[in-house]
Amino acid sequence: MSLPPLKRSTLGDDVYQSLRAAVLEHTLSPGDRMNIDALARELEVSPTPVREALARLESEGLVRKRPLAGYTVSPLLSRAEFADMFDMRLLLECAAARWAAERATPDQRATLVAEAARTVPPGDDQSWHSAFTTLDAHLHGLVAEAAASPLLVDSITRLHAHLHLHRRYFPYEQTAVTTSEHQRIAAAIDRNDPDEAEAAMRAHLTEARERHLATFEKS
Known part of the structure; x- marks a missing residue:
C-alpha cells in the first residue's frame, strides 16, 4: 500500500x-x-x-x-441499495435545486455558474478521479447550500459518500457530459427558474444513475 x-x-x-x-x-x-x-x-x-x-x-x-x-x-452498495440511494437523491436534490433557484443569493448564483464551468483535465487515474469526485461533490454541495436548508445539506452529503466509492469505475469521457449537465442546473438557478432547475437536476441524476450502473457490470 x-x-x-x-x-x-x-x-x-x-x-x-x-x-x-x-x-x-x-x-x-x-x-x-x-x-x-x-x-x-x-x-x-x-x-x-x-x-x-x-x-x-x-x-x-x-x-x-x-x-x-x-x-x-465501507462496502460498495448492492444494486438494490444503489437504486434506493438514487431514489433518495432524486427526492432531495431536485428539491434542493428548486429551492436554490428561489432562495440563492446573488453571490451564490455567480459561484454556481463559475464552478459549473470548471473541468477536470485528463491525467493518471488517481489524479483525475480524485479531482472529478471533489468537483462534483462541491457543485452539488453548493446547490444544497443555496437551498438554505442545513438539514438538506447534511442528508445530501451522506448520500454522496456512498456514490464516491463507486466512482473508481467512472470513465473519464463521461466527465464532459457531467459538466454540461451541471451547467444547465447552474444556469437555471442563476435565472431564478425553479421549474427548470428542478427539471435539470432530475435529468442529470437520471443520466448519472445510468452511467454509474457500469459499476455493477464490472463487479
Missing part, C-alpha cells in the same frame, strides 16, 4: 485527505480493515491524527466502526 504523501503544515487535515483519497481510489478497498497503528506508521504520524481522520470519514459514511473490530472501509 502506498498512501499519498503529506504536507506538514496542516497535519490533521492532511491525514484526513490522504486517507479519504486512499478510500475513494480504492488503494484501501471496500471492506478493508484500517489499523490505526499501521496507518500511523505508513504516514509517519502519531495515532492521534489518524483516529481523528477516521472519525471524520465515519461521519461521512466512507468508513465504518464496529465494537472490537475497529474501522473498515
Whole structure:
C-alpha cells in the first residue's frame, strides 16, 4: 500500500485527505480493515491524527466502526441499495435545486455558474478521479447550500459518500457530459427558474444513475 504523501503544515487535515483519497481510489478497498497503528506508521504520524481522520470519514459514511473490530472501509452498495440511494437523491436534490433557484443569493448564483464551468483535465487515474469526485461533490454541495436548508445539506452529503466509492469505475469521457449537465442546473438557478432547475437536476441524476450502473457490470 502506498498512501499519498503529506504536507506538514496542516497535519490533521492532511491525514484526513490522504486517507479519504486512499478510500475513494480504492488503494484501501471496500471492506478493508484500517489499523490505526499501521496507518500511523505508513504516514509517519502519531495515532492521534489518524483516529481523528477516521472519525471524520465515519461521519461521512466512507468508513465504518464496529465494537472490537475497529474501522473498515465501507462496502460498495448492492444494486438494490444503489437504486434506493438514487431514489433518495432524486427526492432531495431536485428539491434542493428548486429551492436554490428561489432562495440563492446573488453571490451564490455567480459561484454556481463559475464552478459549473470548471473541468477536470485528463491525467493518471488517481489524479483525475480524485479531482472529478471533489468537483462534483462541491457543485452539488453548493446547490444544497443555496437551498438554505442545513438539514438538506447534511442528508445530501451522506448520500454522496456512498456514490464516491463507486466512482473508481467512472470513465473519464463521461466527465464532459457531467459538466454540461451541471451547467444547465447552474444556469437555471442563476435565472431564478425553479421549474427548470428542478427539471435539470432530475435529468442529470437520471443520466448519472445510468452511467454509474457500469459499476455493477464490472463487479
